[in-house]
Structures are given as C-alpha cells and as structure tokens.
Amino acid sequence: MSKDLSDNRPIVIAVDGPAASGKGTIARALAAHFGLPHMDTGLLYRAVALNLWRWGGDPSSEFEALRACSAVGVDPDDPELRSEAVSKYASAISAYPSVRAALLERQQEFAGQPKGAVLDGRDIGTVIAPDAPVKLFVTASAEVRAQRRVRELLARGMPAHLEDVLLDIHARDDRDSSRKTAPLRQADGALLLDTTDLDVDQSIAKAINLAEEQLARAE
Numbered sequence: 001m002s003k004d005l006s007d008n009r010p011i012v013i014a015v016d017g018p019a020a021s022g023k024g025t026i027a028r029a030l031a032a033h034f035g036l037p038h039m040d041t042g043l044l045y046r047a048v049a050l051n052l053w054r055w056g057g058d059p060s061s062e063f064e065a066l067r068a069c070s071a072v073g074v075d076p077d078d079p080e081l082r083s084e085a086v087s088k089y090a091s092a093i094s095a096y097p098s099v100r101a102a103l104l105e106r107q108q109e110f111a112g113q114p115k116g117a118v119l120d121g122r123d124i125g126t127v128i129a130p131d132a133p134v135k136l137f138v139t140a141s142a143e144v145r146a147q148r149r150v151r152e153l154l155a156r157g158m159p160a161h162l163e164d165v166l167l168d169i170h171a172r173d174d175r176d177s178s179r180k181t182a183p184l185r186q187a188d189g190a191l192l193l194d195t196t197d198l199d200v201d202q203s204i205a206k207a208i209n210l211a212e213e214q215l216a217r218a219e
Contacts, residue, residue: 010116011036012131013211014124017138018184019087019172020145020152022195022203026138027120029204030211034118039110041121041128042090044103046081047074049089065093069102083158084168091172094122095179104128122176125187133218134211135190138203142169144196 013030017023024040031038052059052068059065080086093099104127111117111129119128125135140148146166153160176184186192191210195203 010112010114011133011215012111012116012129013118013134013136014129014132014187014190015118015120015136015138015207016122016125016184016187016190017120017136018122018145018176019169020149021138021140022148022200023120023136023138025200026136026193026195026203026207027118030207031118033208034211036116036118037110037113038118039107039120040076041103041107041119041124043074043076043081044072044106045090045094045099046086047072048099048103049086049093050078050081052093053080053086053089059089059092062093062096062098065096066098066102068093069099079156082152082156084153084160087172088168091175095175095181097181100127100181122184123182125190126185127182130187134214135187136193136207136210137186137190138193138195138207140194140196142166142173145169 011034013036015023015027015030027040028038048065048068051072052065055068057064057068075081107119107128111119121128125132143166146162146169149165149169150160150162191214193207193210198206
C-alpha cells in the first residue's frame with residue numbers, strides 16, 4: 001500500500017542511473033504509488049539539445065549550448081525529443097558546467113514542492129537532492145540496455161541497429177561517468193537496483209519495496 005503523505009514531511013525520491021536502465025519507468029511508477037509529481041530531468045537536457053539541433057548549433061560549443069537553455073520548454077509529446085540525434089546532443093551538452101548550472105534551480109524548485117517529488121536523472125541523489133530520504137541507483141548490463149533502446153526506437157518507427165546502439169550506450173556511459181561536473185555515480189546512501197534480469201513489473205515492485213524500506217528507516 002502507498003504511504004499516507006498527509007501528515008508527514010515532504011518526500012523526495014531520487015532515481016539515478018545510466019541510459020535505458022529503466023529508471024524513468026520506475027520513477028513514474030514510484031510517483032504514482034506515492035501520489036507525488038514526477039520530473040524526468042533528462043527531458044530538460046533533451047529540450048536544450050533539441051533547441052540547439054534545430055538552430056543548427058554546435059554541441060561542441062559550450063557557449064552555443066548555454067544559449068539554447070534560454071526559455072527552454074519541454075513538450076514530452078514531441079517525437080524529435082527522443083530521437084538518437086537529440087540523444088547524442090544531450091549527452092554532449094550535459095557535460096558543460098554552465099548548462100548544468102542553468103538547469104539546476106529549475107530541478108531543485110521541483111524537488112522542493114510541499115509534498116515532495118520524484119525526480120530521475122544522473123545526478124539527482126548527488127547534486128539536485130542529496131538529502132532525499134529515498135535514493136535509488138537503477139542499472140542494467142550494457143547489452144540489455146541496448147536491446148531495450150532498440151525496441152523503443154523501433155516501436156516509434158525509427159531505424160535502429162543493435163551494434164550501433166550498443167556502441168552509443170558505451171560512449172554515453174563513458175561521457176556520463178568521466179565528466180568533471182556531476183558525473184554519474186551511485187550516491188551515498190542510494191540503494192542499487194539491477195534490472196538486468198527483471199521485467200518491468202518486477203523492477204517496479206522491487207523499487208517500491210526499496211523505497212518503502214528507506215522511508216521506514218528515515219522515520
């Protein structure tokens with residue numbers, strides 16, 4: 001059963017992990033379970049990347065990437081938002097300190113809502129909400145994540161080849177974990193959830209159990 005939030009302090013749930021690990025699906029399920037708003041912070045970076053891509057901007061230019069942050073809006077139904085081209089742009093520009101700083105306040109304001117919130121990304125538990133009472137680090141093998149991404153792209157009518165997607169997964173993992181600003185890592189106190197051998201329902205059930213365990217310990 002979901003936790004009654006009416007008489008409790010705000011609950012912030014931080015869900016981090018690499019690309020295609022299942023963290024977005026898990027975060028949405030946690031938000032529904034606990035009755036909290038949800039933010040996919042990766043969509044913010046994708047929205048900036050989409051702006052830059054549509055302008056014909058250069059993702060290797062931090063200045064141009066920062067300009068693309070101005071008045072950025074997120075339309076989750078925009079099919080180009082999840083295209084591979086935009087994914088590559090987003091992975092590149094997310095390494096820029098100025099871009100991360102420009103989007104930091106927006107994410108922290110979302111996390112600071114009266115009842116709390118669920119946020120998923122790559123630096124939620126380490127930077128955005130380091131004091132969150134619930135922190136999960138969701139991962140899976142690169143091969144399984146690549147297979148998931150291919151199925152996702154094909155379902156959207158986009159061309160995808162497993163070998164290419166796997167190479168991109170490895171490259172993104174390397175960029176995300178080796179960048180100087182807010183690198184991808186398991187936050188202090190975060191519980192590991194490996195979804196390699198779990199289906200969607202099993203992953204969600206495990207995540208809810210882990211979250212409720214953390215909340216019980218925090219009381």
